[in-house]
Amino acid sequence: LRSGAKVGDLIFVTGALGGAAAGLKLLEEGFRYNSAEKLWRKNLLLKQLAPFPQVAAGSRIGGKNLATSMIDLSDGLSSDLAHICRESRSGARLFAEKIPLHKNLGALTNSFDESLKLALDGGEDFELLFTVSPKKISRLRREFVNFPFHKIGEITANAGIIELIAGADSRFLDARGFRHF
Numbered sequence: 001l002r003s004g005a006k007v008g009d010l011i012f013v014t015g016a017l018g019g020a021a022a023g024l025k026l027l028e029e030g031f032r033y034n035s036a037e038k039l040w041r042k043n044l045l046l047k048q049l050a051p052f053p054q055v056a057a058g059s060r061i062g063g064k065n066l067a068t069s070m071i072d073l074s075d076g077l078s079s080d081l082a083h084i085c086r087e088s089r090s091g092a093r094l095f096a097e098k099i100p101l102h103k104n105l106g107a108l109t110n111s112f113d114e115s116l117k118l119a120l121d122g123g124e125d126f127e128l129l130f131t132v133s134p135k136k137i138s139r140l141r142r143e144f145v146n147f148p149f150h151k152i153g154e155i156t157a158n159a160g161i162i163e164l165i166a167g168a169d170s171r172f173l174d175a176r177g178f179r180h181f
Contacts, residue, residue, distance in 0.1 A: 005069040005088035009131040011153040012140075014054050017077060018115060019102035021122020023048025026108070040104040047102065053126040057147060061130060066140050070130040076123040081162055082175035084131065091158030094173065096166035098152045120164075121176040131155055 023044040031037065033045040053072065061067050069088060071080045077099070085092055096116055105115040132140055140149075156163070162173040 002069050002071055002084050002087035004067075005084050005090050005131040005155045006133065007090060007155055007157045009068050009133055009155040010137065010151050011081070011092060011094070011129070011131055011155065012149050012151055013073065013077070013100065013127055013129050014057055014147070014149050015125070015127040016100040016102040016148075017073065017125050017127060018105050018119035018122055019044055019047030020051060020124035020126070021048075021076075021118040022102065022105055022108050024122070024124070025118075040107040043104045044102070044108065048124065051124060051126040054128045057144075058128055060143070061128070061140075064139070064143055066132055066136050066143065067130040068133055070128060073125045073127045073129050074123055076121045076176070077129065078120045078162070078173055079123070079175040080129050082160075084129065085155075085160060085162060088155070089159050091156040091161040091163070092153055093156050093163045093165060094153035096164055098150060100148075100150045100152075116166075120173065 026041060026045055027048060031041055031045065033042060033049060058070060061070065069084050071083055073080050081092055099116065099119055101115050101119050105118060109115045164171055164173040
C-alpha cells in the first residue's frame, strides 16, 4: 500500500528514470521511431512507446514482504512520492545525485538539472518506487542480486514535505508530475 511508509524507511526505485518523458519530448518535436533514427533517440522513444512495467519485481518485493509501501512511477517521481507521503502521513528527503537517470538523457538535455527535471516530473517510466525498513535492506540485496534498484532517499517525519538535496543545496520539491484532477 501507499500508506505503509514509516519514518526512517529508505526510498528505492527500480531502473533508470526520465527516459519516457524524454521520449515524449522527442515525439512532440516530430521525431518518430524508425530504423534510420539515431540509437540514443530510439532508446528514448521506446521508453515512451513500449514501456516495460516492473510487474514481476513488484510481485516479488511484495510477496517477500520487503516493502513498507510501493507505487509504480506513472505520474513522475515527484508526484508519486507525494502520493506515498500523503497516504503515509510522512515526508521525504531525496538525494539528487542518487536518482538514476536514463543513460541517454545527456544526449537530449543540456545539463544535469534538465535531466533531473525529466526524472522528477516526467511520468510513464513504469519503474517502481518503494520504501524499505532499514532492518530489511540485507534481505532486499540478497533477493535482488542481479536486479537494478537504487536507494535515493529516506522517509522523514515532516508530513507532506519532500526535500531535494543537491550537493550543498536543499529545496522543497513540489509534485509537478501528471495530475489526474
